[in-house]
Amino acid sequence: MFIATTSAPVNIACIKYWGKRDTKLILPTNSSLSVTLDQDHLRSTTTSRADASFTKDRLWLNGVEEDIKPGGRMATCIAEMKRLRKELVENVDTSAPTLSTLFVHIASYNNFPTAAGLASSASGFAALTASLAALYALPSPPTELSLIARQGSGSACRSLMGGFVAWNAGTLDSGVDSHAVQIAAETHWPDIHALICVVSDTKKGTSSTSGMQRTVETSPLLQHRIKHVVPQRMKTISEAILAKDFDRFAEITMADSNQFHAVCLDTSPPIFYMNDVSRAIIAVIEEYNRVALLPENGGKRKAAYTYDAGPNAVIYAPAAHIKEIISLIAHFFPQQETFKDPFGLFGPNGIG
C-alpha cells in the first residue's frame, strides 16, 4: 500500500475568472488573480492510496462515495497524474515501483460548507492534485501541476500556491500556457487579512460551470470585460500587491467583484448570486471607505469586499482595521434572527 495525504486551502479571487474558451480543457476567457487563504479554517484534505488489491479508481467526498465518470474531470486529473508518474519517474528510474499501473482510492474532506460559494472545488482539486503528486513522488513544480488541477476546476490551479497568485489565461489551444504563477509569496504582505462573512451556507442555485457558459453565450458586457477591462486590472493590481498599496488593491478588487456580478446580471436569463444581506454588507463597507477617504482621515480605503458565485462576503483589510470591521459587521448584522437595516434599504421590518 502506497499512501499520501496533503491539504490545500481555498483561494478568493480579486480579479474574477468567469467564462471558458475551451470547456473540456478548462481554458478561461480571461486571466484572474486571487489570494490563497493561509489559515486552517477553509481547507480540503485529501488522502490517496495505491494498492495492487484495488480493482478500480474510487473517490469519497466528505465520507460519501462519488462516481468517477469516465472522461469526466476527476478521471482526467487522475489519468494525467498517472501519465506524469510514468513519464517523469518510471521512465527515468526503471527500478521505481510502477504505481501508474495501480488503481487509486481517494478520500477528500472539506472543513467548511461545500458549494456555498466558498470555492470548495478549488481547494478540492488542488488537494487532489497535490496528494497524487506526493503519492507519485513527482518532481513537478506547482506551475506544472497547476495545468492538471486546472482541468479539474479552473480556479483550482490558483490554490497550489500561497500568497497572491495569477492564472494566466494563455493563448494556445493546447492549454500549455494556461497556468498559475505566484505574484507574491504569503510572506510578502502578511498584514492583509480576510474576513469571511457567511451569509448563507446552503448550496447555490446556479453552478459556476453552467452559469459562466451561459454568460459566454449571451452577455455583451463579458466581451467588453475580456478585451478592455481585465488586462489592465491584472497589471495594476499586481503592481499594487508588489507595492503593498492597499488603497489601490481595494479599489480594483471591489470594482472587479461588482463587474463580475454585473456580467451575471447581463446574462440571459440573468444570474443572481448576491442577496439583500450581501448588498447591505457592500453598503456598510462603501460607507466605511467613504469616511476613510476623507482627507482628515488619511484619504485611503480601509477595506475591500468581494463576492464569488454565492452570497457570502469576503472582506480584505489590513490587520489594524480588522477589529473595527468585525464590530461594524456584528453591529449591523447580529447573529440572531433579527437583521438590522443600516441604511434603510429594506423598509421598517428588515428584509422580511
Ligand code: 2P0
Ligand atoms: C474565481 N469563480 O475566479 C471565480 C469568481 C466564481 C466567481 O472560479 O467550471 O468552480 O470548475 O472551472 O473554478 C468558480 O469557477 O469553475 C470561480 P469550473 P470554478 O474564483
